[in-house]
Amino acid sequence: MEETVDKAFLRQRILAAAAALAMLFGAVWFAGAMAPETEAVTLLCETSCLVIDPGHGGLDGGAIAYNGVKESDLNLDIGMKLRDLAAFYGVETRMTRQDDTARTTAEDYSEHEDLEYRAKLAGETDNAVLISIHQNTFPTSQPSGAQVLYGPDSESRKLGELTHRNLIQALQPENRRVAAPAPKELYLTAHAGCPVILVECGFLSNLSDLQLLCDAQYQRSLAVVLLASYLQYGAETIL
Secondary structure, X not given: OHHHHHHHHHHHHHXXXXXXXXXXXXXXXXXXXXXXXXXXXXXXXXXXXXXXXXXXXXXXXXXXXXXXXXXXXXXXXXXXXXXXXXXXXXXXXXXXXXXXXXXXXXXXXXXXXXHHHHHHHHHOOOOEEEEEEEEEOOOOOXXXXXXXXEOOOHHHHHHHHHHHHHHHHHOOOOOOOOXXXXXXXXXXXXXXXXXXXXXXXXXXXXXXXHHXXXXXXXXXXXXXXXHHHHHHHXXXXXX
């Protein structure tokens, strides 16, 4: 009886998520992004784990915008919103970091060891799907827009292309970028041991992108699209 109640509760949460997504982005986008049967999505919530990696952090601030905004802070803001949204809808999550505290001293810090830690956490998580959140930058201010990079396996590519398509359709219809394989030298995407994507949410070097990325509502919109893409990918995989 308890299992039946739990499943019914999860179904209600998923239906509530579907309604919220529909209101946020409209029925047309919603129909494509959240069409999978509720039973499949519920099963995903019970069997899979979304690993959220807010890139950089601690001693490593990542890219820095002209006004001092750090990539690591934006990554964490978006990652925490994604975690909270996922938890509300019954999706199990693990975070590679939940604050900006350094795990080592400056003298002992190693970027490679930090990436090893993140990859190991994902690899040791049963049925993990890893979404690593980042921001882009460029020497000039012209480049803009999100782009999704995916790991070397077919499942990562499936998730990456799906997520990129949803981002463009929901938030950036003018964006002409395409999802692409992550460079082989990117340690996390090469060694995660599970379906993995790296989401470059925008360019800190572009003023319009920067303004959006610093906006809490836009960060929530990014989190919604990432969660919807994860649910859609998982439900399609189950089906």
